[in-house]
Amino acid sequence: MKKLFALALALVMVLGAMSAMADGYKVAFSQIGQESDWRTANTDSIKAAIEGHEGWELIYDDAQQKQENQIKALRNFITQGVDVILFTGVVSTGWEEVLKEVNDEDIPLLLIDRLPDCIDQIDYVAAFGGDFVEEGRRQVAWAGEYLKAQGRGDEKVNVVIMEGTTGASAQVGRTEGNLAAIKEYPNMTVVGQQSGNFTRAEGQALMESWLKSIDKIDVLIAQNDDMALGAIDAIKAAGKVPGKDIIIVGCDSVKAAFDAIVAGEMNATIECTPLYGPFVVETIEKLIAGETLSKTVIHPEEGVYDMDGGIDLGTVVSVKAADVIDQRQY
Amino acid sequence: MKQRLNLSVLMRSKVTWAVVAEVLILIVCLIVRPDFFSISYQPSTGMLYGNLIDIVNRSSEITIIAMGMTLVIALGGTDLSVGALVAVAGAIALKFLRWDVTVYNTPGDYTVYPFFLVLVVPLLVCIVMGLFNGFLIARWDMQPIIATLILMVCGRGIAQILTNGKQFTTGYSPFRVIGQGSFLFLPMPIIITAVVVILVSLFVRKTAFGTFVESVGINRKASRLSGINAQLIIFIVFALTGFLSGISGLIYSSRIMSNDSNNAGLNFEMDAILAVVIGGTSMTGGKFSLLGTVLGSIIIRTIVTLVYYFGIASEATMAFKAVIIAVVIVLQSEPVRNYFSKRAASRAKLANGGVK
Numbered sequence: 001m002k003k004l005f006a007l008a009l010a011l012v013m014v015l016g017a018m019s020a021m022a023d024g025y026k027v028a029f030s031q032i033g034q035e036s037d038w039r040t041a042n043t044d045s046i047k048a049a050i051e052g053h054e055g056w057e058l059i060y061d062d063a064q065q066k067q068e069n070q071i072k073a074l075r076n077f078i079t080q081g082v083d084v085i086l087f088t089g090v091v092s093t094g095w096e097e098v099l100k101e102v103n104d105e106d107i108p109l110l111l112i113d114r115l116p117d118c119i120d121q122i123d124y125v126a127a128f129g130g131d132f133v134e135e136g137r138r139q140v141a142w143a144g145e146y147l148k149a150q151g152r153g154d155e156k157v158n159v160v161i162m163e164g165t166t167g168a169s170a171q172v173g174r175t176e177g178n179l180a181a182i183k184e185y186p187n188m189t190v191v192g193q194q195s196g197n198f199t200r201a202e203g204q205a206l207m208e209s210w211l212k213s214i215d216k217i218d219v220l221i222a223q224n225d226d227m228a229l230g231a232i233d234a235i236k237a238a239g240k241v242p243g244k245d246i247i248i249v250g251c252d253s254v255k256a257a258f259d260a261i262v263a264g265e266m267n268a269t270i271e272c273t274p275l276y277g278p279f280v281v282e283t284i285e286k287l288i289a290g291e292t293l294s295k296t297v298i299h300p301e302e303g304v305y306d307m308d309g310g311i312d313l314g315t316v317v318s319v320k321a322a323d324v325i326d327q328r329q330y
Numbered sequence: 331m332k333q334r335l336n337l338s339v340l341m342r343s344k345v346t347w348a349v350v351a352e353v354l355i356l357i358v359c360l361i362v363r364p365d366f367f368s369i370s371y372q373p374s375t376g377m378l379y380g381n382l383i384d385i386v387n388r389s390s391e392i393t394i395i396a397m398g399m400t401l402v403i404a405l406g407g408t409d410l411s412v413g414a415l416v417a418v419a420g421a422i423a424l425k426f427l428r429w430d431v432t433v434y435n436t437p438g439d440y441t442v443y444p445f446f447l448v449l450v451v452p453l454l455v456c457i458v459m460g461l462f463n464g465f466l467i468a469r470w471d472m473q474p475i476i477a478t479l480i481l482m483v484c485g486r487g488i489a490q491i492l493t494n495g496k497q498f499t500t501g502y503s504p505f506r507v508i509g510q511g512s513f514l515f516l517p518m519p520i521i522i523t524a525v526v527v528i529l530v531s532l533f534v535r536k537t538a539f540g541t542f543v544e545s546v547g548i549n550r551k552a553s554r555l556s557g558i559n560a561q562l563i564i565f566i567v568f569a570l571t572g573f574l575s576g577i578s579g580l581i582y583s584s585r586i587m588s589n590d591s592n593n594a595g596l597n598f599e600m601d602a603i604l605a606v607v608i609g610g611t612s613m614t615g616g617k618f619s620l621l622g623t624v625l626g627s628i629i630i631r632t633i634v635t636l637v638y639y640f641g642i643a644s645e646a647t648m649a650f651k652a653v654i655i656a657v658v659i660v661l662q663s664e665p666v667r668n669y670f671s672k673r674a675a676s677r678a679k680l681a682n683g684g685v686k
Contacts, residue, residue: 194643259499
């Protein structure tokens, strides 16, 4: 009898706790999936920030890199009657319809990281994301300035650009930045430009093929670190020395890239910070307080990390990776 | 005369047309870039180096899975869970190599748990998952496409839970051997694939197992009445496919020395099914060709390599692949095969008449 009573009591407490949670402010987050370490750090940062906030409840959805999953998740959020939606789109197009449905329900929309193309046609409260074009520019500029510092500023160099998933806003923006910056360095010629889908395996297979189809490759611009890390193994398998025979510039600044730079197998990585948690919390707090928010896209401050540091890119000066590796959170 | 008649039979075989398709693709490669076929010796890795090696090497994962898929399709089913199992195997292997990344926080040449666990546990788990598929299909009479959909959907979830959604990296050199090592001047995956293909072929063709599979695929009830234990056959085939997916997963994760729960094995089920179909096994079950499947898998990889090698723009890649695959499938279609087969037969007759 006593046991039964205890059980009933426990049940009441659990139910009580659950109903209290249900009364909380519901923050829904539609994430792309776990495509890379960067994405994981991004997810962890936002999850931790919201779950750690008193009175807020997180409804999280992992779309496993499929647009149809994300559309389904967004519609689920609407039926669940969430209070705010955080959204990162796996590709940049095809969101008009579902985002308008979100607008119709007057659910505040927070755009994070990858911004949809239809951004001008929909209502959102705030947008926060990396400046992909600038990141792409920095990648090429780093290689160009590094070559100058090495006294190879006039040498004709062949550049290959390993693109991300075709259509993703990071790929579109970084490619635009890459190609614009190439024009600033007349000694650079693009000899290869294809997609490695942002994954290590495809980056490796693509590099393996390039090393056979292109006679001379001097610089590899990989639009994320994972593809660069995959390419390193392919370069070794071809009997070349990564970081010396071929200059490798990645993007994102994940921990594994720092390890590779310190080991001398990769030259530089352009930061694209995933730690959006604090921003998200701050914005939602403002939203609840009823403050008006600016619609201009907010870019975080980001660095450039390389083997020796001191390369001036105009907007930023590179930092030696070995000096800051211990402070990296992801 | 007999040879001529055989030509007609040959024209009717789907495997012949798979060979024709592969040769056609390679001829296109040769015309556009004569150096496509060059193979050299790479002293730094002790391996042969060239596009043809790459094609066979990178087709390994699909070839190995497609061996199991051929038998599944011969049974009249499909296994959609193979891609997810690749991710599970990789996640378990990396979990045993790194265990707790907060304690062992830099990837290096070490493993937290003994190496045999790194190899054995993923394979055992994949066998169990294959048995789970077999159980649903054989015992509960579920349709294979529905039964295997369960693991296809939740497999990647399991892989992510195992690694807390993180991508672990390792530097453990014995693990590297599986995907990047070499044996007899060839990349290790080619050797592993060859062993798998030979063992599966022997098991299927040197015992009555292959005949049993075909018979169950054609008519399960009739086979049962004639004394074949159809349930056992289904169990064995799905467990084998699970096991082979596990091997494929170990190769995949060893190539990148990391687990990648969302991308490892992504769409492998589709590629494996395509390899089987191109290889001439009918989706309706019954007769199958393991050799045809190997060819099918190599054709798929040749297309991917072609896309890379000729620098086809990222936007056009999918359309390009689709066109080539459409051509291959059309080449193998009933009317085309019949047309060439009849032509060969009538030519043989004509030649015969001429001699008389």
